[in-house]
Amino acid sequence: MKGNSPRPDYGALSGAAYSSKINTPAKNPDYFRKFHLPLLEAARADRPGQRVVVADVACGHGYELEFMRGFLDVDLIGVDISARVLQTSTRERLPDARLIAADVRCIGKSVDAGVADAGIALNAVVYEPVHMLGALMHMLRPGGRCAVNFRIFGNPYNDAFYEYYARQGGKISDVGITFERGGMRETFVLKQLDYRECTDPDIRKLDRQLYFTSSDDRTYRSTDVLRLIELTGFQVLGEDTFHFSSPANPDNEILVYTLQKQGQAATGT
């Protein structure tokens, strides 16, 4: 989406509006227990007795990191492009977290490589999928794990979500995104949901979001998701579905991948 990148301004969306209008599995204790808690447990097992650093890429208001706020051996890092949200709502929720206003498209300018033992990207790959995965890869130490969710277009469970926004003026079209590294270049065609003409002014601020499409009418998986994960350099440790209810759809099905950055996990001394 070069030259056509979304510039979502969540700064104008209050925490209350975000909670009541946005279709995120954040704040869901079942999701946390199923996908995020195991990341912490794996990191603790890798380096017994050491502190665990968790990075949430595109953390927004910080609802997901809040689950870990009371964990005495855990340090939290939240990264988001919206400085305004970080400085107000997220800071109130997470007084001790390291909050970094940064664009994942140039994460290396703001965050050192390998700072985190575990990573989270919740409803994040809808913006800049290539760079969200790239930011996790950058921030994780070798051997570190992360969990990333995808809402696959074409999965009948998610039809209600797209139909809800189409009724409100959202437009769906095909858009190409490109992964480029060294001499390698691969393009993926995704569905873009453009909210900019939606009737609700809060929803218009979501700008444009991207969704991978199903390549299998039985499982509703996407070979493009797996290919992008592979190109980024992650190994897939687990793949599971998760169902949750949201303002636009009473039964969303998202795919959640647990990924590991290749390389030797550093052992503690």
Ligand SMILES: C[S@@+](CC[C@H](N)C(=O)[O-])C[C@H]1O[C@@H](n2cnc3c(N)ncnc32)[C@H](O)[C@@H]1O
């Ligand atoms: C749908 S919200 C998800 C927020 C949070 N993870 C949750 O589930 O509640 C997407 C977030 O991505 C952030 N974002 C969008 N583009 C970004 C970019 N290029 N770099 C960093 N953050 C970005 C937005 O500011 C927003 O907070």
